[in-house]
Amino acid sequence: MNVAAALKTKRLRTTKRQFSYEAPDEPLNDALRKLEISFFNAVVDVAVASLRERTEMMSDVASIFSVLITFPNLPENELEKQARDLANTLTSGEHSDFDAEQLIAEMLSFPTWPKQKMTAFELLVFLQEKNLREIYPNLWVALRVAVTIPVTVASAERSFSKLKLIKNYLRSTMSQERLNGLALISINQEVSRQLSFDQTIDAFAARKSRRVDF
Known part of the structure; x- marks a missing residue:
């Protein structure tokens, strides 16, 4: 298209200014530098702020649901606390997706895991394959909620x-x-x-x- 790849340098006009205690910003004569400051840096700032906000949100969600995959290694008092916090998070008014006390009892009586570390989805598949849904109904519901939370919008x-x-x-x-x-x-x-x-x-x-x- 016969378009030059370099940006043209624009000559700045100088005007007389009255004395002020606050010095004005230096005018940018370099077009590439001006593009970097006015456009590129602004886009990067918005992207970084958005990523930071989403990371914090996902960290909060992960901390709430982490009890579902770490309960075999948790002390009983910590397990009870995190399970109740999870139940309170999934409670709306008088309705809750599962009972916190029953969930605690199911976690304490859960058999040995087939692997040392399992994700929530792997644990859900394990319950499905071993036909343990009716034995651990509250854990089944909590895992289904955990794996169906959308990561993004x-x-x-x-x-x-x-x-x-x-x-x-x-x-x-x-x-x-x-x-x-x-x-x-x-x-x-x-x-x-x-x-x-x-x-x-x-x-x-x-x-x-x-x-x-x-």
Whole structure:
């Protein structure tokens, strides 16, 4: 495109200033330096602040749910404290996802782990494979909550982006049920592409068929 890679140097105009106790900032004559200060540094500052905030949030979440994978090595009093803190975090009003005292009892009676260190997902799979869900129901629920917490907001942002593409001004009268269905298909494209259209059509036709068999 015949565009020079270097930034042009702009000549600064000098104006007379009255005496002031606070000296003004030195004008930037270098265009590259000005770009670095006014744009690059600002973007980096925002990125660093955002990463720091998200790191602190994830650290708080990890500290709350850490009892689910560290309880075999915790003293009993510390285990009880962290389990109650977790139950209080997952309590809304009078409703709670699990009972704290029962969770403590399940952790204290849990058998030896197959490995010395396990993640929350590996422990959840272990309970599933050994059919221990009914024996440790509160631990099962707590682990399911832990492994389904979204790490980022990318999934939510992706959902809103899909909704903007699906429900435009030509589809303003679309019902909520149809919108949910189209959004679900669009978001999970990998799964929807593996579906058999013939089987889907046959199932839909069989459900909507009004023919009476005599």
